[in-house]
Amino acid sequence: MNQQKNLPIGVFDSGVGGLTVAREIMRQMPNEKIVYFGDTARVPYGSKSSKTILKYSGQIERFLLSRGVKAIAVACNTASAYALPELEKDCPVPIIGVIKPGAKTAAEITKNGRIGVIGTTATISSGIYTEYIRELMPDVMVHGRACPLFVPLVEEGLWEDPVTEEIARRYLAEMMDEGIDTLILGCTHYPLIRKTLAKVVGDRVRLVNPAYETAKELEQMLESRGLLAEERPALGSADSQYSFYVSDMADKFQQFANSIIKYGILSAKTINIEEY
Amino acid sequence: MNQQKNLPIGVFDSGVGGLTVAREIMRQMPNEKIVYFGDTARVPYGSKSSKTILKYSGQIERFLLSRGVKAIAVACNTASAYALPELEKDCPVPIIGVIKPGAKTAAEITKNGRIGVIGTTATISSGIYTEYIRELMPDVMVHGRACPLFVPLVEEGLWEDPVTEEIARRYLAEMMDEGIDTLILGCTHYPLIRKTLAKVVGDRVRLVNPAYETAKELEQMLESRGLLAEERPALGSADSQYSFYVSDMADKFQQFANSIIKYGILSAKTINIEEY
Numbered sequence A, B: 001m002n003q004q005k006n007l008p009i010g011v012f013d014s015g016v017g018g019l020t021v022a023r024e025i026m027r028q029m030p031n032e033k034i035v036y037f038g039d040t041a042r043v044p045y046g047s048k049s050s051k052t053i054l055k056y057s058g059q060i061e062r063f064l065l066s067r068g069v070k071a072i073a074v075a076c077n078t079a080s081a082y083a084l085p086e087l088e089k090d091c092p093v094p095i096i097g098v099i100k101p102g103a104k105t106a107a108e109i110t111k112n113g114r115i116g117v118i119g120t121t122a123t124i125s126s127g128i129y130t131e132y133i134r135e136l137m138p139d140v141m142v143h144g145r146a147c148p149l150f151v152p153l154v155e156e157g158l159w160e161d162p163v164t165e166e167i168a169r170r171y172l173a174e175m176m177d178e179g180i181d182t183l184i185l186g187c188t189h190y191p192l193i194r195k196t197l198a199k200v201v202g203d204r205v206r207l208v209n210p211a212y213e214t215a216k217e218l219e220q221m222l223e224s225r226g227l228l229a230e231e232r233p234a235l236g237s238a239d240s241q242y243s244f245y246v247s248d249m250a251d252k253f254q255q256f257a258n259s260i261i262k263y264g265i266l267s268a269k270t271i272n273i274e275e276y
Helices: A019-028 A050-066 A077-088 A099-109 A121-126 A128-136 A150-155 A162-177 A190-201 A210-224 A250-260 B019-028 B050-066 B077-088 B099-109 B121-126 B128-136 B150-155 B162-177 B190-201 B210-224 B250-260
Strands: A009-013 A034-038 A071-074 A095-097 A114-119 A141-146 A182-185 A206-208 A242-246 A268-270 B009-013 B034-038 B071-074 B095-097 B114-119 B141-146 B182-186 B206-208 B242-246 B268-270
Touching: A009 A019, A009 A050, A019 A034, A019 A210, A019 A250, A034 A050, A050 A071, A050 A077, A050 A121, A071 A077, A071 A210, A077 A095, A077 A099, A077 A121, A095 A099, A095 A210, A099 A114, A099 A128, A099 A182, A099 A206, A099 A210, A114 A121, A114 A128, A114 A162, A121 A128, A121 A141, A128 A141, A141 A162, A150 A162, A150 A190, A150 B150, A162 A190, A162 B162, A182 A190, A190 A206, A242 A250, A250 A268, B009 B019, B009 B050, B019 B034, B019 B210, B019 B250, B034 B050, B050 B071, B050 B077, B050 B121, B071 B077, B071 B210, B077 B095, B077 B099, B077 B121, B095 B099, B095 B210, B099 B114, B099 B128, B099 B182, B099 B206, B099 B210, B114 B121, B114 B128, B114 B162, B121 B128, B121 B141, B128 B141, B141 B162, B150 B162, B150 B190, B162 B190, B182 B190, B182 B210, B190 B206, B242 B250, B250 B268
Parallel strands: A009 A034, A009 A071, A034 A242, A071 A095, A114 A141, A114 A182, A182 A206, A242 A268, B009 B034, B009 B071, B034 B242, B071 B095, B114 B141, B114 B182, B182 B206, B242 B268
Antiparallel strands: none
């Protein structure tokens, strides 16, 4: 029996947003254990430089490896955009980001070759969605737009609110004028305002949620390497199925997590990430 | 001649907001040199725990002391609320926060004893404005309200915008119903949306900007200790009058700084604050 199969998947994000990715992994792979880390002391990453994003992501990779994970999902678009190639170097376990799966799906479903991407300032500045989509579809037009207010609006709970709708209309006006038919939600917070975004873009634009696609691709990756867990961990076993770690404000994290994940969060522990 | 007089004043903030305090020091004390530090890698502080705020503030205090400052102004409400007593311990130079000066002014100008305070989640949770105002005026009613969207709205440039006005109406509705006549802008970003706030609260509510009061109190403190600079540093001297340091994104900082300070920013340098 391959003991490695029973090890957890490491998932990390700059904060709570990556829980939308963890949630998809829970839905699509109910047998898997997860160790989640949210960098709540240093969130947000979207306004930081590539150097800082790289440094912070490296510390988190070392922390997750110290917890004995069998694979790592970088559930943060900004960290995926800047740090993935560096994190892959010398990483003893398979590692996946959220950008490629989202880019691939968008390229598959667009009919008119006009794709919009929204994300943090850092993710959009990186141009990485455009790069990946062009590799698959050279003649595509990709319109990127940084939406710095969406994360605070989500965290303030204004998921379906006229203010969020008004801000979305401003951010998306230009790409709507350009006739996009596909919109990538290039930040893990954005699926939470999916309804508002759908209202603004209308029926003719399809929304791509990279969280969903990433979980699907992660499953294929684990399967191809014989790493899928074969059965669900026993309830009440010493190590619970889902463990959550943060760098600050465990209480607030737990509260937010419980509002979007219906499995119940047993506990979130605070660790000193600068030690890794 | 007292050489200490010619040393700079250290000013720090979690990011760019403290520039409103630096600007007041420049206006009120044109002879003084300033060393400013903005913790742009780890901004915002307003959503962090007291333990983390304390740790980060201590690192910055050590950095400023290493630059040979004659006094320190904590230009961040959140850091003032949580870290000031700890920073004062063993500090070889006088140190001042923004909370006490703001609280004092509000207690002086209120006529009906009903004072509103707005700030970050951490500042409002600390209850420190209420505590300081009550020491001066035991029968006062202080209504605090955390306004987490104001900082991102300011940083997105929506200083006079219907969205900011709508959000301000929601945040301030309850304290307006309670009949406040004085409102403390308990976060260094808020003076930048002063016009919008004034429109929402109307003529009968006076706005208190702690940045202004802090610079006034700092001047008195320096004067009483014989530490005021006697003349303006010569132009073109080796060490320029104003030095700016950040922990990340020096370019973006410079751009923002130039939009609110009209003295011209010569340069902002990035340092590794975790080393202090």
